[in-house]
Amino acid sequence: NSKVIQTPRYLVKGQGQKAKMRCIPEKGHPVVFWYQQNKNNEFKFLINFQNQEVLQQIDMTEKRFSAECPSNSPCSLEIQSSEAGDSALYLCASSPGLEQYFGPGTRLTVL
Amino acid sequence: GQQVQQSPASLVLQEGENAELQCNFSTSLNSMQWFYQRPGGSLVSLFYNPSGTKQSGRLTSTTVIKERRSSLHISSSQTTDSGTYLCAMENTGANTGKLTFGHGTILRVHP
Numbered sequence: 001n002s003k004v005i006q007t008p009r010y011l012v013k014g015q016g017q018k019a020k021m022r023c024i025p026e027k028g029h030p031v032v033f034w035y036q037q038n039k040n041n042e043f044k045f046l047i048n049f050q051n052q053e054v055l056q057q058i059d060m061t062e063k064r065f066s067a068e069c070p071s072n073s074p075c076s077l078e079i080q081s082s083e084a085g086d087s088a089l090y091l092c093a094s095s096p097g098l099e100q101y102f103g104p105g106t107r108l109t110v111l
Numbered sequence: 112g113q114q115v116q117q118s119p120a121s122l123v124l125q126e127g128e129n130a131e132l133q134c135n136f137s138t139s140l141n142s143m144q145w146f147y148q149r150p151g152g153s154l155v156s157l158f159y160n161p162s163g164t165k166q167s168g169r170l171t172s173t174t175v176i177k178e179r180r181s182s183l184h185i186s187s188s189q190t191t192d193s194g195t196y197l198c199a200m201e202n203t204g205a206n207t208g209k210l211t212f213g214h215g216t217i218l219r220v221h222p
Contacts, residue, residue, distance in 0.1 A: 045211075
């Protein structure tokens with residue numbers, strides 16, 4: 001189904017540490033999304049890109065989170081200083097324009 | 112209020128029974144997708160269905176835009192259908208592709 005690759009699958013960090021996760025979108029998909037799914041199964045949109053440019057991002061992404069999608073390199077999402085509340089499944093999706101295809105996710109645990 | 116409401120929250124079936132999952136939207140939508148989430152967290156796209164009816168094997172999705180609802184019908188359920196089913200929409204005016212997800216329906220199919 002989906003060819004989106006996410007690494008690592010699991011990530012464990014202490015509070016205050018940086019946490020970085022990567023995503024390789026499907027070839028030919030210009031749009032990339034990051035979502036956070038918390039332990040209550042609630043999804044939150046974080047940021048999306050079209051051809052390396054940010055389309056939209058929420059406030060929390062602007063403050064502690066940084067993300068980029070350079071050409072010819074994996075996209076990345078990094079939390080500068082992890083907090084316990086950041087423990088969640090981080091899902092990357094790519095899209096040719098309409099339908100979104102998701103990767104397996106990175107499960108972050110902040111101790 | 113919540114923009115995407117899914118029902119039922121959970122459903123238990125005997126193998127062979129049919130299932131009807133509902134998704135209601137509080138705003139007008141550009142597009143919607145149905146996903147199956149595996150126990151490990153990865154999302155499988157079942158349907159991209161902004162309007163009308165689509166079928167794939169034992170699954171049928173029907174979206175009625177003017178009534179702001181979509182349904183997923185599973186016929187002759189199997190134990191391997193067990194898992195979480197999610198619907199998600201992009202509302203009109205967003206123009207960024209950002210999806211808003213429901214809380215999901217947890218389906219259990221017993222042998």
